[in-house]
Amino acid sequence: MGSDPTFRQAISLAKKATRTQSPIMICGATGTGKELIAQSIHNASIRRDKAFIAINCAAVPKDLMEGLLFGTQKGAFTGAVDRPGFFEQADEGTLFLDELNSLDISLQSKLLRVLQDRKIRRVGGDVEQEVDARIITAMNMMPSEALQSGIIRSDLFYRLNVVTIVMPSLQERKSDIPELANHFIQHFNNLFGMDVKGISDPAMQKMMQNHWSGNIRELEHAIESAFNMMDGGQDLIQEYHLPAYVFQTKKEEISLASPADFSQEIDLPKMLEELERDAIMTMLDKCQGNVSKTAEALGLRRQALQYKLDKYNIQRVFIQKNKVEPSSDYI
The missing domain is CATH 3.40.50.300 (P-loop containing nucleotide triphosphate hydrolases)
Incomplete structure (x- = not known):
């Protein structure tokens, strides 16, 4: 289609x-x-x-x-x-x-x-x-x-x-993404017995910006992943329901895939830690501070994410930035 x-x-x-x-x-x-x-x-x-x-x-x-x-x-x-x-x-x-x-x-x-x-x-x-x-x-x-x-x-x-x-490739036919996404929504509605109506405008905008290196198969898996992230009663796929890779731009993919382009020595462990911290912060914002949803979106166990939150002192940064009170599941 x-x-x-x-x-x-x-x-x-x-x-x-x-x-x-x-x-x-x-x-x-x-x-x-x-x-x-x-x-x-x-x-x-x-x-x-x-x-x-x-x-x-x-x-x-x-x-x-x-x-x-x-x-x-x-x-x-x-x-x-x-x-x-x-x-x-x-x-x-x-x-x-x-x-x-x-x-x-x-x-x-x-x-x-x-x-x-x-x-x-x-x-x-x-x-x-x-x-x-x-x-x-x-x-x-x-x-x-x-x-x-x-x-x-x-x-x-x-x-x-x-x-x-x-x-x-899907990158060459991005105008078909809304139609394909709606098709997969109907497919997973039938498969999971859910009643998802569609995708929010911000979420669709992110999907239109994604490079989709895995093409239609990747799009299908992204929709299926979003279904697994949704709470009961929700009928619209939001940004924070989408998997983390949807928020990765083509430029980021290229920079990570081409380490030979660096002209000087780099501290790889430090770079990986910075990338990990930025990814957690980004997804935490998308999930509005919900630790469980963030862990699911990142493919981590909640305990593993909690360890990384403490390791990078992300809780304090998030609380100061968003002026929220810490709770059991929301930072």
Whole structure:
């Protein structure tokens, strides 16, 4: 869902691809919805009644990947049994290879052979059998980068890259954030039995300013986190319900991720303490001095946060700044 032009263009191309059997390559950062697009293409194609088999190439050790893809023959190695591989399981259906750029180079050559001959041979077997699986692949990097770095064989790439769909990052389609956020609110209302109406304007402003390096998946988790922070009877997501990383700007992310940019020696322990203190102070303000909510938002136990409050003398600073009286749960 969304109305951003780059996103609508990707959806339009995906719909066109459902009419043919050509290989498809989906490119985009992690969390942009590549597998969802692949499954949607399958569900709208003539193969919809057959299997959709998905495998993450980065999640399987290379020693096991060959057997998973092509199957195994009993006696091929110790403990081997007759087991069909993903190509056989996806016969007449769709095989989705996610994070193709993580697939071992030696396996890429065998995959190319299968694509050309449409035949597979199980590991340890001596009989070839035909398979008819539509191949959809995905990479979390752009094709040009994968080719230049030698991660992907060029002959395999051109075989798979018949149709290319590029999924934009959430940073590139920020206008869709309100619609996506409302969708996830309805989803978690149904899941948790709650009745959250929406997001306050200040909270939405923070969400629009966030970089969302984890894309739509990160947005979904942020909404789920906010649901867990809300008290009974609250029906609007406020700033202090959002997780701490939503308040981190892109500039802060870059400065923390690039320590090599410092031109002189630094006291790392002292810097980390200052960052920790600032983060606690910021979230304490967002939670209006509520220690329990601050601890939950920071992913800490209440006792651990209380220790840090004492360590950095934050209680005294907060009381003087906000002119409040200390209590059991509110500073």
